[in-house]
Amino acid sequence: MAELIKVGIADWKVCNIPDTITTIGLGSCVGVVIYTANDSFCGMLHIMLPSSKEIKNNSNRAKFADTGIEDMVSSLEKKGMRRSAMKAKIAGGAKMFQFSGKSELGTVGDRNVNSVKTKLKEYNIPIISEDCGADFGRTISFNIDTKMLMVRCAGRPDKQI
Amino acid sequence: MNNDDLTNMKIDVLTEIGNIGAGNATTSLSVLLQNNLRMEMPVVKIMGFDEVPEMIGGAETVVSAVLTHFSGDVSGMILFVLELNEAKNLAGSMLNKTYDEGFTQFDHMDKSALKEVGNILMSSYLSSISTLTNLQVHTDPPAICVDMAGSVLDLPLIELGQIGDNALIIDSKFMDKDEPIDGFLMFVADEESYDKIFKSLGII
Numbered sequence: 001m002a003e004l005i006k007v008g009i010a011d012w013k014v015c016n017i018p019d020t021i022t023t024i025g026l027g028s029c030v031g032v033v034i035y036t037a038n039d040s041f042c043g044m045l046h047i048m049l050p051s052s053k054e055i056k057n058n059s060n061r062a063k064f065a066d067t068g069i070e071d072m073v074s075s076l077e078k079k080g081m082r083r084s085a086m087k088a089k090i091a092g093g094a095k096m097f098q099f100s101g102k103s104e105l106g107t108v109g110d111r112n113v114n115s116v117k118t119k120l121k122e123y124n125i126p127i128i129s130e131d132c133g134a135d136f137g138r139t140i141s142f143n144i145d146t147k148m149l150m151v152r153c154a155g156r157p158d159k160q161i
Numbered sequence: 162m163n164n165d166d167l168t169n170m171k172i173d174v175l176t177e178i179g180n181i182g183a184g185n186a187t188t189s190l191s192v193l194l195q196n197n198l199r200m201e202m203p204v205v206k207i208m209g210f211d212e213v214p215e216m217i218g219g220a221e222t223v224v225s226a227v228l229t230h231f232s233g234d235v236s237g238m239i240l241f242v243l244e245l246n247e248a249k250n251l252a253g254s255m256l257n258k259t260y261d262e263g264f265t266q267f268d269h270m271d272k273s274a275l276k277e278v279g280n281i282l283m284s285s286y287l288s289s290i291s292t293l294t295n296l297q298v299h300t301d302p303p304a305i306c307v308d309m310a311g312s313v314l315d316l317p318l319i320e321l322g323q324i325g326d327n328a329l330i331i332d333s334k335f336m337d338k339d340e341p342i343d344g345f346l347m348f349v350a351d352e353e354s355y356d357k358i359f360k361s362l363g364i365i
Contacts (some may be wrong), residue, residue, distance in 0.1 A: 009311075009315070009318065024215070024219075024220040024221055024309075025221060025309045025310065025311015025312040025313075025314075026221040026294050026311075026315070027308070027309075027311070027312030027313060027314075027316060028315050028316055028317035028319060029312075029315050029319075039322055048315065048318065048319050051320060088356035094312065096306045096312060096313055096315075096316055097228050097304035097305070097306050098304055098306065099230075099301070099302070099304045099318060100302050100304075108319055110314070126207070135306075136308055136312075137308040137309040137311065137312020137313065138312065139221060139311075141308065153267060153309075154223045154264050154308055154309050155223075155265075
């Protein structure tokens with residue numbers, strides 16, 4: 001029986017064929033899928049904040065782009081995935097509220113996306129496709145068979161990237 | 162006094178503040194809507210952040226959320242969250258119009274109306290805190306977002322993720338004539354702000 005694996009906020013999970021992996025309601029948060037062309041499993045991460053180094057309360061490593069990617073990649077490697085074959089697809093990092101003026105918080109979506117890209121680059125993991133930014137939320141699910149990331153939004157057509 | 166007593170007592174105080182704020186808010190809203198809006202006694206809950214979307218049917222439920230940052234002696238953010246159909250009812254009754262079924266892209270006027278309602282409710286709540294405690298609270302202009310609850314609530318979650326793990330929810334139910342409008346106010350403040358509030362009221 002194929003199951004739907006749900007990844008919560010500040011969480012990552014590994015998913016094996018024939019299951020599907022999903023994370024719901026990405027706003028400023030970013031979802032990262034790491035997979036290869038041949039492996040029958042993948043990992044999905046849902047990060048909230050760009051960097052564990054900026055926050056004192058950083059015990060939950062999956063909350064941050066840097067430590068979250070580190071942990072997920074090393075776990076995938078332990079399961080036999082080769083670093084050099086890894087590919088990534090990412091989505092999220094929207095700016096949900098348009099505040100007039102200042103508020104540095106409004107930019108957290110962009111900062112999350114940048115931090116994810118920096119970390120993936122450091123690991124030499126290419127980003128095959130992405131759907132980031134803008135001002136709407138996204139629910140994503142990854143199909144390991146087709147390697148396609150389904151992006152669903154409220155009031156917009158579904159997208160495969 | 163153990164922790165539970167303290168928490169219960171604090172909840173009572175915040176409920177009472179909520180009641181006073183809600184009373185003022187309902188009066189202002191009734192004038193704005195030109196009808197007899199009523200508000201039931203709010204219920205105050207403290208919950209983990211990921212539980213919040215469950216209050217309105219889950220992370221994928223489409224909601225309208227108005228968000229305002231506040232600062233001064235106490236700082237944090239406050240949100241007014243309505244399920245989409247409730248938002249349509251409310252905006253419809255203010256603008257005298259009806260909306261299509263399903264997901265609706267609200268236009269500028271709709272958003273402006275909802276933002277104003279949120280602004281009145283949130284300002285009333287904050288000003289009742291300010292009046293009771295003699296603490297200064299300034300609000301920023303509000304912003305509105307209509308989207309999946311999970312994605313709308315992740316900005317407050319991110320702000321909260323840097324200061325704590327729980328949100329204070331003031332669950333308020335409004336009655337417009339006989340139509341109930343389900344919505345809630347969500348108050349997020351840092352530990353220090355709560356301490357100031359309770360201290361100024363002589364509770365700690």
